[in-house]
Amino acid sequence: MTPLQALAALVADPTVQVVVAGAALLGALSGTLGSFALLRRQSLLGDALAHAALPGICLGFLVAGARDLGAIMAGAFLTGGVAALLVLLIGRRSRLKTDAALGIVLSVFFAAGVVLLTLVQRQGGAAQAGLSSFLFGQAAAMLRADLWAMLAVAAAVLTVLAAFWKEAKLVTFDAGFARSLGLPVLAIESALTVMVATAIVVGLQMVGVVLMTALLVAPAAAARQWAGRLETMVPLAAAFGAVSGVAGALVSATGRGLATGPLVVLAATAILVVSLLAAPRRGLAVTALRRLRARNRLRGQRVLQTLHALSAAHDDPSYPAERGMIDAYHGLPSDRVLARLEQRGLIRAVAHPPETTPHWELTEAGHAAATGGQGR
Amino acid sequence: MSALFADIGLMIVLTGALVGTASSLVGLFLVLRGNAMLSDAVSHSIVLGIVLVWLATGQTAGPVQIVGAGLAGLVTVLLSDALARSRLVRDDAAIGLVFPALFALGVLLISIHARDLHLDVDAVLLGEIGFVWLDIVPVGGAEVPRAVLTLAAMTVVNGAFVALFWKELKLATFDPGLAAALGFAPGVLSMALLGLTSATAVAAFDAVGAILFVAFVIVPPATALLLTDRVGRALVLAVAVSVAASAAGYALALRWDVSIGGMMAVMTGVFFAAAFLLGPRHGLLAQRLRRRAQRDDVACRTLVMHLHSHHATAAAEEENTARALHDHLAWPRDKVRRTIHQALDRGMIRREDGLLAPTEKGRAVAMTAIADAARDDGPPG
Numbered sequence: 001m002t003p004l005q006a007l008a009a010l011v012a013d014p015t016v017q018v019v020v021a022g023a024a025l026l027g028a029l030s031g032t033l034g035s036f037a038l039l040r041r042q043s044l045l046g047d048a049l050a051h052a053a054l055p056g057i058c059l060g061f062l063v064a065g066a067r068d069l070g071a072i073m074a075g076a077f078l079t080g081g082v083a084a085l086l087v088l089l090i091g092r093r094s095r096l097k098t099d100a101a102l103g104i105v106l107s108v109f110f111a112a113g114v115v116l117l118t119l120v121q122r123q124g125g126a127a128q129a130g131l132s133s134f135l136f137g138q139a140a141a142m143l144r145a146d147l148w149a150m151l152a153v154a155a156a157v158l159t160v161l162a163a164f165w166k167e168a169k170l171v172t173f174d175a176g177f178a179r180s181l182g183l184p185v186l187a188i189e190s191a192l193t194v195m196v197a198t199a200i201v202v203g204l205q206m207v208g209v210v211l212m213t214a215l216l217v218a219p220a221a222a223a224r225q226w227a228g229r230l231e232t233m234v235p236l237a238a239a240f241g242a243v244s245g246v247a248g249a250l251v252s253a254t255g256r257g258l259a260t261g262p263l264v265v266l267a268a269t270a271i272l273v274v275s276l277l278a279a280p281r282r283g284l285a286v287t288a289l290r291r292l293r294a295r296n297r298l299r300g301q302r303v304l305q306t307l308h309a310l311s312a313a314h315d316d317p318s319y320p321a322e323r324g325m326i327d328a329y330h331g332l333p334s335d336r337v338l339a340r341l342e343q344r345g346l347i348r349a350v351a352h353p354p355e356t357t358p359h360w361e362l363t364e365a366g367h368a369a370a371t372g373g374q375g376r
Numbered sequence: 377m378s379a380l381f382a383d384i385g386l387m388i389v390l391t392g393a394l395v396g397t398a399s400s401l402v403g404l405f406l407v408l409r410g411n412a413m414l415s416d417a418v419s420h421s422i423v424l425g426i427v428l429v430w431l432a433t434g435q436t437a438g439p440v441q442i443v444g445a446g447l448a449g450l451v452t453v454l455l456s457d458a459l460a461r462s463r464l465v466r467d468d469a470a471i472g473l474v475f476p477a478l479f480a481l482g483v484l485l486i487s488i489h490a491r492d493l494h495l496d497v498d499a500v501l502l503g504e505i506g507f508v509w510l511d512i513v514p515v516g517g518a519e520v521p522r523a524v525l526t527l528a529a530m531t532v533v534n535g536a537f538v539a540l541f542w543k544e545l546k547l548a549t550f551d552p553g554l555a556a557a558l559g560f561a562p563g564v565l566s567m568a569l570l571g572l573t574s575a576t577a578v579a580a581f582d583a584v585g586a587i588l589f590v591a592f593v594i595v596p597p598a599t600a601l602l603l604t605d606r607v608g609r610a611l612v613l614a615v616a617v618s619v620a621a622s623a624a625g626y627a628l629a630l631r632w633d634v635s636i637g638g639m640m641a642v643m644t645g646v647f648f649a650a651a652f653l654l655g656p657r658h659g660l661l662a663q664r665l666r667r668r669a670q671r672d673d674v675a676c677r678t679l680v681m682h683l684h685s686h687h688a689t690a691a692a693e694e695e696n697t698a699r700a701l702h703d704h705l706a707w708p709r710d711k712v713r714r715t716i717h718q719a720l721d722r723g724m725i726r727r728e729d730g731l732l733a734p735t736e737k738g739r740a741v742a743m744t745a746i747a748d749a750a751r752d753d754g755p756p757g
Contacts, residue, residue, distance in 0.1 A: 093660060097410045099412045221465045224465070269480070
């Protein structure tokens with residue numbers, strides 16, 4: 001069976017269809033909301049919220065007594081919300097900085113989750129079956145009913161976001177201005193944070209609490225490299241997220257026991273790395289190339305000006321300058337610069353007997369380029 | 377001696393206490409510098425380091441692991457730093473992008489090699505402090521758990537580092553600009569600190585895993601910093617908190633039959649909550665009491681100023697009554713009652729023919745307050 005056939009067989013499987021649809025949905029949702037988290041500098045808050053969801057998941061389990069997605073989501077949402085409030089409280093009402101507040105809440109809530117996890121595991125039986133998958137995610141554990149729940153939540157969140165798009169955008173970029181216009185900034189900020197928490201809760205069983213933050217941040221950061229406007233960044237982030245989700249879920253669903261979370265994160269990271277390198281205008285490769293070109297142009301211009309000044313000083317438009325002398329003027333070996341200039345027809349090599357070393361003189365075009373460049 | 381090391385409970389508590397001590401030594405400075413979340417990043421990415429070193433050398437513990445996997449932690453920090461410096465993403469996002477990727481790779485490699493590598497994915501997160509006594513090495517006649525030995529060594533290294541560079545660390549933490557100007561290379565120092573953090577994470581890994589380690593690095597120092605203003609005292613307090621949390625966590629975990637490492641980390645959180653709420657000077661309760669005391673002070677002073685200005689005047693009959701405070705100063709009735717009681721208790725006012733009158737002490741307070749107000753409001757100079 002070729003890989004393509006294997007893929008076709010996989011996609012034909014109804015279980016896999018559910019998984020792929022869920023992964024795409026989750027990726028799109030977290031890409032959308034992650035864009036706001038990234039721009040509002042809350043990348044690490046997502047990490048804390050995701051870890052803090054673990055005790056909530058276990059509580060949902062203990063209360064419902066079974067793997068009931070509603071109870072689990074409610075629990076995760078509850079402890080995530082408490083965690084967000086605590087981060088805010090510790091940051092405001094103590095001398096500790098926000099990063100310490102994040103670290104404290106993240107680790108202590110997660111520890112509480114670990115403790116509750118042992119309680120759940122002691123119950124044994126069917127109850128614990130789906131639980132450990134919440135650590136790293138298990139796409140295959142998803143049921144069709146789960147997909148409908150996810151769809152409802154995502155639709156609600158996206159509708160709210162679309163309705164308050166303008167306000168959300170303004171608060172994200174200029175909260176001070178928004179406040180001066182009389183917008184309820186605190187309420188909008190809280191709503192955005194709540195929506196991020198929702199995306200995290202939705203993603204828990206797919207990606208797991210440990211790596212959920214990356215699915216929020218990585219597609220958004222990748223999209224940011226390509227887009228200069230929120231209107232293009234958000235759809236792009238949603239698309240990147242969906243692609244990462246589908247790629248991770250498909251590989252995980254091949255059934256080799258690989259957790260979905262790491263796979264999704266690696267897919268998103270791959271997209272991010274490509275974006276960081278290749279994005280037009282901002283990409284590292286692109287800017288490096290641009291810098292190289294600028295440096296070459298500058299060097300060439302300086303050599304031209306040197307030659308021009310020499311010929312002016314000697315009152316000889318075709319004054320032959322020795323290569324060693326040009327090197328000495330610029331403190332650099334100039335052969336490659338000279339070769340490029342010759343290629344552009346700005347200088348030409350001349351012999352200057354009795355010396356045997358290479359000499360160069362400016363062409364007409366070279367003189368024009370040297371004086372034209374001086375004015376700039 | 378060997379009986380001591382054979383006591384399983386004691387060994388588990390000792391392991392926890394050593395994790396806490398070694399982590400607090402470096403964690404205190406991370407928290408002070410605002411770099412606490414770097415410990416989260418470092419502790420996650422050593423997972424990849426551990427797998428890579430195992431693939432290269434076949435060792436899952438020991439000095440090679442500590443150095444090798446420790447380097448992975450340092451690489452994470454350097455990568456995040458480089459990414460932030462490229463200005464393509466902000467620094468918090470840079471941290472949040474690098475370590476999940478490395479961690480994801482590590483977890484994936486573990487699940488691929490699960491059959492040969494004695495590490496399962498849950499242990500990566502949670503550690504297995506309850507089983508430290510299974511892996512023992514003979515030392516001078518006694519059989520000591522390997523984790524205790526490794527962590528003791530790590531504690532000594534971290535302690536020596538902090539002791540040797542105590543003044544440099546403090547300077548680089550509180551005034552990096554001055555440290556650089558004086559030639560103390562704060563950058564090198566901070567790399568060394570993060571390198572040690574990451575080595576400590578490797579040493580603590582078997583016992584508490586990648587995430588609970590973060591609790592031991594951040595929470596005890598943060599707790600200590602809520603209680604004192606001196607770095608030295610904070611260090612002692614942080615170590616005390618982690619030892620107490622280990623012992624209490626172990627006892628509670630046994631009683632409730634739950635995860636030992638998790639319970640120890642939860643206990644650090646309980647100590648933090650106690651300090652946050654009840655800390656003598658910076659705690660929420662203390663802040664609240666102080667604010668209340670200040671409000672009472674102001675109210676009493678306002679009261680005596682009011683009484684003082686109308687005392688023995690024709691308007692005294694109307695002004696120096698509880699009713700006037702309500703009507704003229706617009707104080708709620710319970711505030712009026714409370715302030716009169718307070719001022720009576722402090723001997724600032726007395727009751728006189730059914731009216732309120734300032735005492736000598738009250739007049740002095742009023743006159744000082746009036747003079748202060750006049751000075752503050754008066755023309756400059």
